Amino acid sequence: MSGGPVDATTTDAWKALTERRAGFEPDLRTWFAEDPGRASRFTFEAADLHVDLSKDLVDDALLADLLALAEQVGLEERRDAMLAGEHINVTEDRAVLHTALRLPADASLTVDGTDVVPAVHETLAKMYAFADKVRSGEWKGVTGERIRTVVNIGIGGSDLGPVMAYEALEPFRHPEIECRFISNIDPTDAGMTLKGLDPATTLFVVSSKTFSTLETLTNARLARSWLLDALGGDVDRADAVRKHFVAVSTALDKVEAFGIDPENAFGFWDWVGGRYSVDSAIGTTLAIAIGPEGFAEFLGGFHAIDKHFAETPLAQNVPALMGLLNVWYVNFLDAQTHAVLPYSQLLHRFPAYLQQLTMESNGKSVRWDGTPVSTDTGEVFWGEPGTNGQHAFYQLIHQGTRVIPADFIAFANPAYPLTDTDAGDDDVDVHELFLANFFAQTRALAFGKTAEEVRAEGTAEEIVNARVFSGNRPTTSIMAPSLTPGVLGQLIALYEHITFTQGVVWGIDSFDQWGVELGKQLALQISPAVSGDEDVAKQQDSSTQSLIAYYREKRK
Numbered sequence: 084m085s086g087g088p089v090d091a092t093t094t095d096a097w098k099a100l101t102e103r104r105a106g107f108e109p110d111l112r113t114w115f116a117e118d119p120g121r122a123s124r125f126t127f128e129a130a131d132l133h134v135d136l137s138k139d140l141v142d143d144a145l146l147a148d149l150l151a152l153a154e155q156v157g158l159e160e161r162r163d164a165m166l167a168g169e170h171i172n173v174t175e176d177r178a179v180l181h182t183a184l185r186l187p188a189d190a191s192l193t194v195d196g197t198d199v200v201p202a203v204h205e206t207l208a209k210m211y212a213f214a215d216k217v218r219s220g221e222w223k224g225v226t227g228e229r230i231r232t233v234v235n236i237g238i239g240g241s242d243l244g245p246v247m248a249y250e251a252l253e254p255f256r257h258p259e260i261e262c263r264f265i266s267n268i269d270p271t272d273a274g275m276t277l278k279g280l281d282p283a284t285t286l287f288v289v290s291s292k293t294f295s296t297l298e299t300l301t302n303a304r305l306a307r308s309w310l311l312d313a314l315g316g317d318v319d320r321a322d323a324v325r326k327h328f329v330a331v332s333t334a335l336d337k338v339e340a341f342g343i344d345p346e347n348a349f350g351f352w353d354w355v356g357g358r359y360s361v362d363s364a365i366g367t368t369l370a371i372a373i374g375p376e377g378f379a380e381f382l383g384g385f386h387a388i389d390k391h392f393a394e395t396p397l398a399q400n401v402p403a404l405m406g407l408l409n410v411w412y413v414n415f416l417d418a419q420t421h422a423v424l425p426y427s428q429l430l431h432r433f434p435a436y437l438q439q440l441t442m443e444s445n446g447k448s449v450r451w452d453g454t455p456v457s458t459d460t461g462e463v464f465w466g467e468p469g470t471n472g473q474h475a476f477y478q479l480i481h482q483g484t485r486v487i488p489a490d491f492i493a494f495a496n497p498a499y500p501l502t503d504t505d506a507g508d509d510d511v512d513v514h515e516l517f518l519a520n521f522f523a524q525t526r527a528l529a530f531g532k533t534a535e536e537v538r539a540e541g542t543a544e545e546i547v548n549a550r551v552f553s554g555n556r557p558t559t560s561i562m563a564p565s566l567t568p569g570v571l572g573q574l575i576a577l578y579e580h581i582t583f584t585q586g587v588v589w590g591i592d593s594f595d596q597w598g599v600e601l602g603k604q605l606a607l608q609i610s611p612a613v614s615g616d617e618d619v620a621k622q623q624d625s626s627t628q629s630l631i632a633y634y635r636e637k638r639k
């Protein structure tokens with residue numbers, strides 16, 4: 084990459100946005116009252132996603148400035164460079180090609196002199212064949228029994244995507260195979276997850292891009308010892324590992340060194356970032372759960388949004404618009420966090436998944452040429468499914484002092500259409516009651532409640548102010564017909580490209596993660612002190628020394 088990133092703050096568009104901010108007084112009540120076309124003008128379609136930005140704090144003039152900013156920082160050029168396989172992950176000198184993982188088999192994409200699409204589809208075919216064998220019972224454990232439980236061992240991107248999607252796609256799962264997930268090096272995780280499992284019917288999928296992550300290798304060894312101990316002395320140990328362990332990694336030599344048959348290993352490539360890898364072989368556990376057809380549909384969903392992002396003019400390009408709005412909120416309205424609120428219990432791990440995607444990508448203080456950023460970057464993403472969040476933290480979103488842009492996500496059709504037949508005279512479709520909350524929340528946040536309206540309800544004057552809702556709290560509503568594998572792929576790709584858009588404006592490398600390294604190095608350095616090495620303990624600062632001493636005194 085020559086020339087370095089454009090400093091967004093030096094652009095004319097940034098200056099225009101700064102001026103606009105100075106006189107900005109959002110008034111969603113008036114904007115809607117005076118503009119009957121607002122909802123339709125600010126609602127966009129991307130594949131199956133119906134995205135309403137009309138309750139965001141945006142008007143036509145602001146949108147024009149944001150689009151000018153996109154142009155002046157070269158968003159489209161950078162997007163095209165990513166899609167073409169240029170090494171836009173500058174600090175690791177790598178292409179960024181998660182989008183190649185979901186290209187159709189008849190596509191072609193040459194990266195560093197090689198067409199990557201045939202290899203992607205070869206790996207998919209191998210993974211699908213394996214998934215089919217496990218699903219049909221053809222794959223047998225060492226004692227000849229079929230597999231009933233699949234345990235994915237991985238962390239970060241090698242865990243969050245698979246577990247989030249496994250939870251989200253519960254209605255599509257194989258009915259007789261349960262998947263479990265071990266990620267944390269806290270031995271409680273492995274201990275609890277393995278509890279009650281029958282080793283003869285358990286298969287481990289060790290998922291690690293690098294196959295060198297301390298947590299994953301430790302847990303894989305724990306699992307191997309657990310398996311061999313529990314199977315007892317009569318089984319051939321190498322055969323047991325071969326039949327109960329498979330691996331997913333870019334480091335197939337290390338997989339073999341661990342004792343896993345390379346035949347049972349599924350590869351991927353350094354141009355797939357860990358947090359962008361659920362659609363690679365890292366999705367093996369998911370492919371076993373939802374089957375090859377489901378997984379192919381999942382990939383199709385990603386690809387539909389990739390096409391939208393690549394081909395739609397920015398003025399209608401949903402990920403670009405959402406990313407630009409996030410820049411507006413972070414850099415001009417001082418938003419520090421962003422809530423993601425799925426009105427779908429199935430998406431209960433989606434906010435956690437997005438935390439890695441967005442915060443590991445955009446939590447940076449230098450740009451991709453090493454110069455310091457000149458603006459704030461990545462916001463804190465967080466959330467919980469509605470309506471649970473309503474009874475926990477929505478108070479702060481409604482009446483707190485901070486701007487918290489929030490994405491509300493809902494589906495027209497429920498996975499479990501249940502009717503409350505005991506509610507009174509009429510039966511209640513519970514999904515409708517649920518969605519009434521979804522619609523009500525964004526309305527309350529946008530339009531609030533004035534003091535006059537509160538008084539008109541007969542409220543005592545001394546508590547009127549406490550009951551006023553200011554409104555003008557920005558929300559985006561994302562709806563889709565149902566939560567299918569394809570729609571889940573679309574949602575993930577949507578957020579991938581939102582994250583990319585923000586990273587381009589900020590001029591950062593959204594695909595490295597150097598910030599996780601120091602803690603990893605120090606853990607290895609401190610480890611002997613925790614086990615009693617006094618010399619290493621003495622090298623620590625006084626706080627760390629005293630904490631280790633407390634631990635050693637209390638540990639039974």
Ligand code: F6P
Pocket residue numbers: 238239240241290291292293294295296299357358443596599
């Ligand atoms: O936390 C850093 C990180 O490198 C993530 O980016 C990655 O998803 C995770 O560790 C796991 O890495 P691996 O798949 O190589 O075990």
